[in-house]
Amino acid sequence: MQDKAETPIWMRGNYEPVREEATAFDLPVEGSIPPELCGLYARNGANPREGETAHWFLGDGMVHGVSIRNGKAEWYRNRWVRTPCFYGQKLTPETALDIRCSVANTSVISHAKRILALAENALPMEITRELDTVGFHDFGGALKTPFTAHPKICPLTGELHFFGYRVVPPFLTYHVADAEGILLRSLEVPVKGPTMMHDFALTSGYVIFMELPVVFDIQRALNASIPFTWSDTYGARLGILPRGAGIEELRWVEVEPCYVYHVANAFETADGTITIDVARYQSAWRPDGKRTGARLTRWRIPPRTSKAEEVQLDHQKIEFPRIDDRNTGKPHMIVYALANNRDLENGSFGGLLRYDLKSGETQHHDFGESRTPSEFAMAPAPGAGEDEGWLIGFVYDRRRDASDLVIFDAQRVSAGPVARIQLPRRVPQGFHGAWIPEATL
Numbered sequence: 001m002q003d004k005a006e007t008p009i010w011m012r013g014n015y016e017p018v019r020e021e022a023t024a025f026d027l028p029v030e031g032s033i034p035p036e037l038c039g040l041y042a043r044n045g046a047n048p049r050e051g052e053t054a055h056w057f058l059g060d061g062m063v064h065g066v067s068i069r070n071g072k073a074e075w076y077r078n079r080w081v082r083t084p085c086f087y088g089q090k091l092t093p094e095t096a097l098d099i100r101c102s103v104a105n106t107s108v109i110s111h112a113k114r115i116l117a118l119a120e121n122a123l124p125m126e127i128t129r130e131l132d133t134v135g136f137h138d139f140g141g142a143l144k145t146p147f148t149a150h151p152k153i154c155p156l157t158g159e160l161h162f163f164g165y166r167v168v169p170p171f172l173t174y175h176v177a178d179a180e181g182i183l184l185r186s187l188e189v190p191v192k193g194p195t196m197m198h199d200f201a202l203t204s205g206y207v208i209f210m211e212l213p214v215v216f217d218i219q220r221a222l223n224a225s226i227p228f229t230w231s232d233t234y235g236a237r238l239g240i241l242p243r244g245a246g247i248e249e250l251r252w253v254e255v256e257p258c259y260v261y262h263v264a265n266a267f268e269t270a271d272g273t274i275t276i277d278v279a280r281y282q283s284a285w286r287p288d289g290k291r292t293g294a295r296l297t298r299w300r301i302p303p304r305t306s307k308a309e310e311v312q313l314d315h316q317k318i319e320f321p322r323i324d325d326r327n328t329g330k331p332h333m334i335v336y337a338l339a340n341n342r343d344l345e346n347g348s349f350g351g352l353l354r355y356d357l358k359s360g361e362t363q364h365h366d367f368g369e370s371r372t373p374s375e376f377a378m379a380p381a382p383g384a385g386e387d388e389g390w391l392i393g394f395v396y397d398r399r400r401d402a403s404d405l406v407i408f409d410a411q412r413v414s415a416g417p418v419a420r421i422q423l424p425r426r427v428p429q430g431f432h433g434a435w436i437p438e439a440t441l
């Protein structure tokens with residue numbers, strides 16, 4: 001039996017996996033669920049089926065979902081994604097390049113009437129509205145590379161823009177599917193080498209790749225862990241490609257060395273300046289294990305510049321920056337994020353933030369000492385403008401050792417939740433979630 005000090009953090013406290021799949025109906029609600037909300041909230045995370053994994057990021061994907069209709073919380077379900085790894089396939093140096101060797105544990109999206117569970121080393125796994133696994137989705141055999149956990153849906157065209165990165169050539173491939181989910185184009189993007197590329201950015205006119213100094217590390221790969229490490233010498237740059245253009249139009253712009261898991265949004269303005277808001281770490285995956293927190297940071301790239309201007313927008317440590325996705329690629333005024341103001345043992349996060357980047361006002365809701373949120377997604381009010389809608393996410397409550405699905409009015413975060421849906425069990429700390437309106441399914 002291991003003592004606590006030997007048990008990795010991702011097997012303890014509210015990171016500890018849950019052992020069973022559960023289903024519960026007609027969940028109790030404190031407050032009132034906005035009647036306009038009709039759909040599914042689904043959130044993915046690592047939940048090893050058996051034993052420990054070498055890293056938190058490597059556990060089997062488990063999706064937790066709550067169905068909401070007519071002001072009621074119809075059901076809660078949690079289901080493992082039935083991947084080959086769920087059925088026993090191991091991630092080894094030999095299987096690492098197999099795009100069907102997947103844990104599908106990182107995020108959930110909905111596009112072209114499909115719900116997809118994603119992990120960045122593999123093909124998407126399609127799941128149903130009831131969270132049952134359908135199987136790999138490879139765009140009718142057309143997709144030959146992994147699929148990022150952070151694709152972007154263009155609100156103007158309905159297209160799905162995404163990329164796949166690998167540690168052997170071609171290192172990076174950019175893809176576009178149309179609004180019906182047909183793969184339209186795949187384009188190899190020349191980079192210096194294999195780097196960890198977790199997210200990217202889309203504007204109405206450009207797609208932007210982040211080549212940052214977290215580089216492939218063969219030693220870590222041989223240990224079957226996350227095969228990347230920080231480099232002091234690799235440099236950091238952004239690759240900017242006009243949408244629809246050939247690769248000869250790709251240009252690179254330098255940024256100060258850093259790491260970014262998550263882009264909040266990007267947009268361009270009439271003078272051609274590209275603006276990108278990110279959660280920026282000074283460094284990451286350092287060999288000395290030192291950790292830094294991410295700050296909301298803005299890169300500005302005027303036309304013909306060779307280096308991005310950089311402004312830190314707030315001093316607080318944050319993660320999981322999100323916007324109203326109706327504004328993907330368009331100018332946004334509001335960014336939502338989690339306040340990363342706790343220690344790791346207690347789930348890292350203590351509050352929900354709403355940044356108004358026009359007025360400079362920041363709203364904050366502190367969940368209190370016993371509660372820890374996971375990522376919050378924005379559920380837009382039908383037909384309304386930016387920021388009109390609700391923020392939805394799971395919050396673990398240590399006092400009752402269970403979680404709530406918590407709903408805020410997006411414009412009034414500091415006023416506290418409008419509804420708390422009580423789940424019959426806890427939802428472990430996880431990764432990304434999505435609000436999937438019924439009308440899109």
Ligand SMILES: [Fe+2]
Nearest residue numbers: 149198261432
């Ligand atoms: Fe992510």
